[in-house]
Amino acid sequence: MQPTHDIAPHFPFDNSYARLPERFFARLAPTPVAAPELIRLNEALAGELGLDADALRSAAGIAVLAGNRVPDAAEPLAMAYAGFQFGNWSPQLGDGRAILLGEVIGRDGVRRDIQLKGAGPTPFSRRGDGRAALGPVMREYIVSEAMVRLGVPTTRALAAVTTGESVAREQMLPGAVLTRVARSHIRVGTFQFFAGREDLEGLRALADHVIARHDPAAADAERPYLALLRGVLERQATLVAQWQEIGFIHGVMNTDNSSIAGETIDYGPCAFMDTYHPETLYSSIDHAGRYAYCNQPPIAHWNLAGLAQVLLPLIDPEESKSIELARAELDRFEECFNAAYEAGMRRKLGLADEHPDDPALISDLLACMAAFEADFTLTFRGLCDAQDADAPANQSLRALFTEPAGFDAWATRWRARLAAEGGASPERRERMRATNPLYIPRNHQVEAAIVAATRENDFSPFHTLVDVLDRPFEEQAGREEYTHPPLPEEIVHQTFCGT
Numbered sequence: 001m002q003p004t005h006d007i008a009p010h011f012p013f014d015n016s017y018a019r020l021p022e023r024f025f026a027r028l029a030p031t032p033v034a035a036p037e038l039i040r041l042n043e044a045l046a047g048e049l050g051l052d053a054d055a056l057r058s059a060a061g062i063a064v065l066a067g068n069r070v071p072d073a074a075e076p077l078a079m080a081y082a083g084f085q086f087g088n089w090s091p092q093l094g095d096g097r098a099i100l101l102g103e104v105i106g107r108d109g110v111r112r113d114i115q116l117k118g119a120g121p122t123p124f125s126r127r128g129d130g131r132a133a134l135g136p137v138m139r140e141y142i143v144s145e146a147m148v149r150l151g152v153p154t155t156r157a158l159a160a161v162t163t164g165e166s167v168a169r170e171q172m173l174p175g176a177v178l179t180r181v182a183r184s185h186i187r188v189g190t191f192q193f194f195a196g197r198e199d200l201e202g203l204r205a206l207a208d209h210v211i212a213r214h215d216p217a218a219a220d221a222e223r224p225y226l227a228l229l230r231g232v233l234e235r236q237a238t239l240v241a242q243w244q245e246i247g248f249i250h251g252v253m254n255t256d257n258s259s260i261a262g263e264t265i266d267y268g269p270c271a272f273m274d275t276y277h278p279e280t281l282y283s284s285i286d287h288a289g290r291y292a293y294c295n296q297p298p299i300a301h302w303n304l305a306g307l308a309q310v311l312l313p314l315i316d317p318e319e320s321k322s323i324e325l326a327r328a329e330l331d332r333f334e335e336c337f338n339a340a341y342e343a344g345m346r347r348k349l350g351l352a353d354e355h356p357d358d359p360a361l362i363s364d365l366l367a368c369m370a371a372f373e374a375d376f377t378l379t380f381r382g383l384c385d386a387q388d389a390d391a392p393a394n395q396s397l398r399a400l401f402t403e404p405a406g407f408d409a410w411a412t413r414w415r416a417r418l419a420a421e422g423g424a425s426p427e428r429r430e431r432m433r434a435t436n437p438l439y440i441p442r443n444h445q446v447e448a449a450i451v452a453a454t455r456e457n458d459f460s461p462f463h464t465l466v467d468v469l470d471r472p473f474e475e476q477a478g479r480e481e482y483t484h485p486p487l488p489e490e491i492v493h494q495t496f497c498g499t
């Protein structure tokens with residue numbers, strides 16, 4: 001949709017990261033592109049941020065979203081960070097293709113970064129071109145906004161534009177820019193950047209910035225930097241629990257993709273599982289399966305251990321004391337993760353009361369789904385209508401399993417639990433439906449939307465998919481195909497990083 005009039009968009013920037021020492025970033029403007037066109041503007045999000053959607057749709061607005069025009073009061077910069085990538089230390093990463101325009105405080109009072117991803121080379125680009133291809137921009141838009149509706153903390157997509165330029169990947173592809181919104185873009189790897197340079201002053205300045213921004217209560221704690229570690233740990237543990245509950249596989253949980261604010265960030269080779277299997281993995285570059293579904297909780301713990309390690313010099317002047325305190329904090333991960341995960345899974349199963357057998361009930365269902373190749377999303381959705389073994393919906397649920405009798409044995413135990421909590425009820429069905437989505441961004445649908453846009457310049461499948469995923473828990477008439485798992489020939493076996 002092209003604009004008919006021109007209104008310079010106003011961003012009420014209130015920048016804090018740009019006030020940090022100069023070695024935290026490189027100041028530079030985005031590199032302009034040839035012929036930007038708006039693919040989609042997230043009007044609801046623009047409203048939440050207090051931005052004028054009409055102005056963003058205008059030629060001047062699209063110029064901002066493409067990096068062709070720097071808005072007033074923006075202080076564009078690329079952030080420095082480091083990270084452990086697949087377990088290997090990279091002392092110098094940083095925003096190689098993303099530029100932070102500034103921060104705005106939304107209607108909810110929360111400060112958020114506005115960043116252009118794919119905005120051109122920066123001093124951190126290494127051999128990259130600083131650009132993004134259309135496909136990964138579309139995937140990030142679709143999946144991150146779906147995550148919002150699924151109730152999972154995530155960075156968001158304010159807009160996507162095409163650039164009118166091509167980017168060279170394995171083949172030439174259309175280029176695009178995503179406007180990403182985040183509570184912050186500070187990563188575990190940002191802390192590791194300063195620690196790697198033995199820059200204790202930088203580390204402390206970063207920690208103080210994070211406390212002010214994400215953990216204000218930690219400032220009053222007896223040990224503020226330990227409280228900061230606790231805050232990050234709790235956010236990461238509950239985040240990953242939510243991923244497990246919806247069958248989301250991030251795909252590249254490097255420490256530079258691990259958000260201090262506890263948001264899902266960096267939608268590269270991410271994917272939702274269709275058929276459940278704990279070892280599911282899609283990323284084409286993850287040969288060892290490091291970031292498979294079942295490894296996400298231990299990897300989050302490993303990333304937090306990396307954070308704890310670099311915070312040691314701030315926690316206590318005596319190293320042995322710091323280690324003892326940090327270790328005790330890290331040891332809380334499992335408990336914190338399990339509490340969140342079990343509560344979430346109980347909700348999915350429609351159970352209100354806690355019971356000592358819950359962990360077994362949950363893991364036995366998953367084992368049964370894995371053994372009999374059941375679709376993750378449809379199984380949980382199916383349970384909502386199968387509280388009663390005689391319900392017709394129980395037959396379609398059973399049919400998701402290659403051996404329905406295997407499911408029956410588990411379902412008998414589950415129904416005994418329901419009976420102890422008052423038996424089948426429409427209220428429980430509604431509660432379960434509000435937590436077990438019917439629509440998820442299935443890989444084959446995401447892929448189909450990308451192919452239509454990339455090959456035919458047809459964005460209608462993309463728009464429809466984004467619209468469907470706006471209401472993942474509600475049955476939408478005429479949109480049944482979006483609930484279906486892929487046909488054998490539609491299965492996407494691998495996903496690729498956007499680089």
Ligand code: AMP
Nearest residue numbers: 093094095096097125128129130131499
């Ligand atoms: P990612 O795999 O997207 O988390 O990126 C890892 C690192 O590579 C980050 O420092 C990115 O900024 C950088 N990077 C990824 N793609 C590009 C690109 N096309 N141009 C420059 N840098 C990139």
Ligand code: MG
Nearest residue numbers: 256257265266
């Ligand atoms: Mg990254």
